[in-house]
Amino acid sequence: MTKHILLTRPLHDIPTSYLHCISGELKKEIESVGEHKVIDLQKEDAVRKKFEKALDKINPRLVVLHGHGSYDSVIGQNEVILDKNNVCKLKSKIVYAVVCDAALDLGESAIKNGNAEAFIGYDSEFVIIVDPQKSAIPMKDKNFRPFKDVHKMLVLSLVSGCTVSTSLDRTKTHMRKLIREYGVRGIKDKYGDAPLIRFGLFWNLLCLKKHGNGDAVF
Amino acid sequence: MPYSNEEKILIIARLETLNKDSKILLMGEKKPITVREMIEEVKRDSELGRKIVRIQMSYLKALASGGIDL
Numbered sequence: 001m002t003k004h005i006l007l008t009r010p011l012h013d014i015p016t017s018y019l020h021c022i023s024g025e026l027k028k029e030i031e032s033v034g035e036h037k038v039i040d041l042q043k044e045d046a047v048r049k050k051f052e053k054a055l056d057k058i059n060p061r062l063v064v065l066h067g068h069g070s071y072d073s074v075i076g077q078n079e080v081i082l083d084k085n086n087v088c089k090l091k092s093k094i095v096y097a098v099v100c101d102a103a104l105d106l107g108e109s110a111i112k113n114g115n116a117e118a119f120i121g122y123d124s125e126f127v128i129i130v131d132p133q134k135s136a137i138p139m140k141d142k143n144f145r146p147f148k149d150v151h152k153m154l155v156l157s158l159v160s161g162c163t164v165s166t167s168l169d170r171t172k173t174h175m176r177k178l179i180r181e182y183g184v185r186g187i188k189d190k191y192g193d194a195p196l197i198r199f200g201l202f203w204n205l206l207c208l209k210k211h212g213n214g215d216a217v218f
Numbered sequence: 219m220p221y222s223n224e225e226k227i228l229i230i231a232r233l234e235t236l237n238k239d240s241k242i243l244l245m246g247e248k249k250p251i252t253v254r255e256m257i258e259e260v261k262r263d264s265e266l267g268r269k270i271v272r273i274q275m276s277y278l279k280a281l282a283s284g285g286i287d288l
Binding site (some may be wrong): 014101126129131192203 | 233235236237239240241242243244246247248249250252253269274275276277280
């Protein structure tokens with residue numbers, strides 16, 4: 001049976017341009033396997049009405065949210081698409097929110113009030129280290145690569161059938177490996193950004209949290 | 219979590235060793251900030267500055283304890 005993955009991908013400023021880039025690559029990789037169907041709510045489609053409609057009608061098992069947000073809401077294309085008033089639509093879903101602070105109140109509410117099966121998110125800002133020369137072109141930004149790899153690893157682990165806990169463990173292990181690679185061994189670091197990349201990876205490692213059932217499987 | 223003035227001085231000293239033009243993009247902000255601006259945030263004890271100190275201290279503790287396998 002085909003399973004569905006819902007992606008929200010707003011695009012309206014520099015942070016969302018980076019997330020839009022990551023999620024676009026992710027979409028291509030998932031679709032290239034051909035096993036699962038991606039519902040792509042990008043740009044002007046990343047609005048509350050379309051988000052709720054997709055949740056209700058298609059009932060995706062995995063929901064991956066990209067964009068701005070806060071401890072109690074997720075923002076799509078310049079409007080709130082998820083908050084306490086529609087968290088009930090996450091029932092029985094695995095949610096990964098690449099959104100600042102969403103693992104705080106919203107993550108807990110998704111489980112307790114919305115009956116989501118699992119919620120993965122960050123309890124502070126999600127950060128990326130950018131190349132000062134290439135920050136307008138995420139595709140060409142080499143500093144962005146480790147952050148992109150980490151995000152893709154988590155989603156692809158979930159999609160490949162690993163449990164939520166295993167996916168998180170694998171991803172965190174990969175983050176530690178990257179921190180090591182950008183430190184002790186040294187890498188090509190023309191502009192001296194590697195120490196800040198290590199710090200950024202550690203920031204995300206520290207803030208990546210889950211709520212709900214760690215044994216949940218896509 | 220509160221931190222001491224010594225910890226704040228330590229973190230500023232660490233940040234001073236980085237490339238001042240390197241940029242971090244926090245998803246809650248509209249544009250990236252430089253290491254130079256991070257140092258200013260720490261110096262004036264802003265919310266972001268306090269967060270930077272807290273996470274940098276956790277980072278140092280993880281390094282010291284082997285928590286990130288270095």
